[in-house]
Amino acid sequence: MTVLAGGVGGAKLAHGASRVTDRVTVVVNTADDARIHGLWVSPDLDTVMYTLAGIANPTTGWGIAGETYTTLEALRRLGADTWFMLGDQDLATHLARTARLADGASLSQVTAELATALGVTARLLPATDDPLATMVDTPAGRLDFQDYFVRRKHQDDVLGVHLDGVDDARPAPGVLPALTGADVVLLAPSNPIVSVGPVLAVPGVREALRTSPARRVGVSPLIGGRAVKGPAAQMLAGLGHEVSALGVARLYVDVLDVWCIDTVDAHLAPAITDLGLTVHVTDTMMRTDHDRERLATELVDVAGR
């Protein structure tokens, strides 16, 4: 089974999937990777990795449980900008990643090494090893993704989203086979514009999924027209998409067989069926580990039907 994932929503479903089968590949967004204090930070890969390793901070959804911030405090004392929260243990991940990349290792090699060291048995693949950067056009100008998302707390209106480097990006080794060779591909309930969007935009990925013999099942990140977390709803509105589970289905209609929506959105089922998708209606809010496993089990089940 292969899961396409961004950060928190992706990590939760990938975790559920890893409890249903021991052969899971997670293809993760890298377009919000950033250089911070000279270190290579891969927020979505790390959220998925920490979640699958069982060490994620359950309150924030990102970072490591029980973190301390001694190094960040020391950086602040030295006059560094510290708006991007990096815990001491988390910094160790970024130090290790940056050092290996400087040695000439690829991001996918380093990701595999880090995940193995943390005891993750699922295979984690960055969507691409090449530079790919989401830029957000706002009334204040074009912003780096983390500037928009973390520093400015995603409060700017989104006028456009641009992917720097996308034309030259190649899928990381293993990504295309993971899409064409899986029995089931899940599109996680992640931000469709800045999490799943960049993964599908890597040349070759969307086409591989479109023509894959796998059963392809997506979960709506919008419940009742609202995001569970983050700026997905404002982004969709700003880019002129309908802000609903139906609006998101339209973005994926060429790469899915089944679209899973929340019970509160059941009234949208006929319109989604009209797009040519099979609709599965269930409780899609993953509050507990049990919710994650139950949802993943249902998705595999509906994929097999």
Ligand code: GDP
């Ligand atoms: P980020 O990179 O950490 O912002 O994470 P993602 O892109 O993976 O997740 C953000 C999106 O996931 C938002 O659009 C949320 O609405 C959605 N999301 C998060 N948790 C859940 C959940 O439990 N169920 C559903 N259906 N969507 C979720």
